[in-house]
Amino acid sequence: MTSFPRRYHITTFGCQMNKADSERMAGILEDIGFQWSENPNEADLILYNTCTIRDNAEQKVYSYLGRQAKRKHQQPDLTLVVAGCVAQQEGEALLRRVPEVDLVMGPQHANRLGDLLDQVFDGNQLVATEPIHIVEDITKPRRDSSISAWVNIIYGCNERCTYCVVPNVRGLEQSRTPEAIRAEMEELGRQGYKEITLLGQNIDAYGRDLPGVTESGRHQHNLPDLLYSIGSILRMQGVRWATTHPRYLTERLIRA
Template sequence: MSAPRRYHVVTFGCQMNKADSERMAGILDDLGMVAVEEPDEADLILYNTCTIRDNAEQKVYSYLGKQAKRKQQQPDLTLVVAGCVAQQEGEQLLRRVPEVDLIMGPQHANRLGELLEQVFNGSQVVATEPVHILEDITKPRRESEITAWVNVIYGCNERCTYCVVPNVRGVEQSRYPQDIRREMEELGRQGYREITLLGQNIDAYGRDLPGSTADGRHLHTFTDLLRYVHDVEGIERLRFATSHPRYFTERLIHTCAELPKVCEHFHIPFQSGDNELLKAMGRGYTREKYLRIIDTIRSVMPDASLSADAIVGFPGETEAQFEQTLDLVDRVGFDQLNTAAYSPRPGTPAALWENQLDEETKGDRLQRLNHLVAQKAAERSQRYLGRTELVLVEAQNPKNAAQVMGRTEGNRLTFFEGDFEALRGQIMPVKITETRAFSLTGERLVPAAIA
């Protein structure tokens, strides 16, 4: 019997991509392949790519170039490019790197097995046409044994002028609530404790679904979905991302406050603090609306954690407009903010505009924003000092074997002394003794005998 084929998956980009990678790794496992850490030891390498940032795309090409060379010595090496670069570049990618065996867009992730069969039969395959995503029947291979992502809606119907997602991931396709719940129940049985429900625009969930379920219940909105899946046995914590301020409802805020398993943590990208720029970005809300959402969250859940995404240096952004972004960050005081300097993405409207900013201005603004973000995050961290937080133990601290690490409900990474094997997957009360901008250290409050 020949040795099993070894595979290696490299993931770039967002949580959606990470979730797709886990799903594809699950398919490779089902095909009898074995995951390896080192790309150079693998017989199949899958790059799950992202076009959001220019440097991620460059990286794909440089990794791919190296493996394409290896393939010249080792012709049975299989190279797969999946994800958004694959979708966008399609056959052009084959012209640039003819050694690639399979190019597949994100909508085709569930078809990996079938596509590979064609490859193993000697074809070079490009699968980028739009498809209707059939219900996932694949079992994802999860990177964590404690926390998992579950897709609830694929694609996006928005048209943000800087974003490639609608081009590469297609129109919104919600999964049926029953299928989502079934996947979550299975995860609960397998010992998972926390689930993050995922969608590019999760507030759009359900818009494309027919009106009601077999038992006559109407499950149109994401809020309804949260209620429907909330009591899944074994799952102790629920999170979700990504929220869109345009569709974010008060009803959702009240539901989150009411359902005990939903963590009081909201990730709501605002992208810019300036109304004119928000309009140019095609975001469909104003700074005032965004601030109203934050006020409502804080009035209902005063301790809720807030995170967001922001872009600086969007075409035409003036210094005064950028300062509106700084001002919004200052007012809200985010626990965490993902920042990026705008980079034009092929196929998006804003990439063609003439009022692009120079790299120096973008770099300077990014630095100033990051500085403020770190300062605000450190201030926010302070509130934890001396408090007891419930931490879900996810792993050993890779830098200190005597410590374990996990997250508070508010999603702050927290370290404390303990044995991972004994504490794995448990939610422990931890008294916070030290705070940093983006992480905490504490002491476990229960006697070791309990653990």
């Protein structure tokens, strides 16, 4: 009997951080043997990486889930995953609304997708929304472009602006180490990428949560120093970043 590889499809809603998360999760899926399917109706695993900022995007998720839930009644082996901010916000309530879903996982758990799926394939229905330390990703993302790439440098946000739900759904700030970021940038340079976009919900807060201060009392790790460090190892046409908070915009950052 011929054994065919299982296929997956990811639909992404929302911001650049979600797009980067989807690329990492696609890399994890391919690392465990899945192949990309352009058509979700031909996929064995469907993942919706969701956004809760706009109600329209959230309602689209439930509409898409409704269609695939009907399909799952005809194809019980279909695996349905809801990731991202709607998953984090709704948690168990999402399973009550769409009980056909196999895995509900918040943004902090994106790098744990492989481990979570191991449990799903053992017959478990999971909700993974508890706050955790974001593990460093060792799987290469399945990048959508061969020219430009996303690189996360900080996750979450501590600001808690009254109009914004991000700290509740993406958690508090967690910075990646400079060494991990430099290693990823060096690899992208070797692969021929010409443009990098550094990502963080509040990117100019980078390093505040990492240990160490300078003799002048400044955080040892910060965005200007990271930019200088990156500039010394890469010769790309452009390094961008998103998004910033005006509170942390300094002359030193502008000069960098």
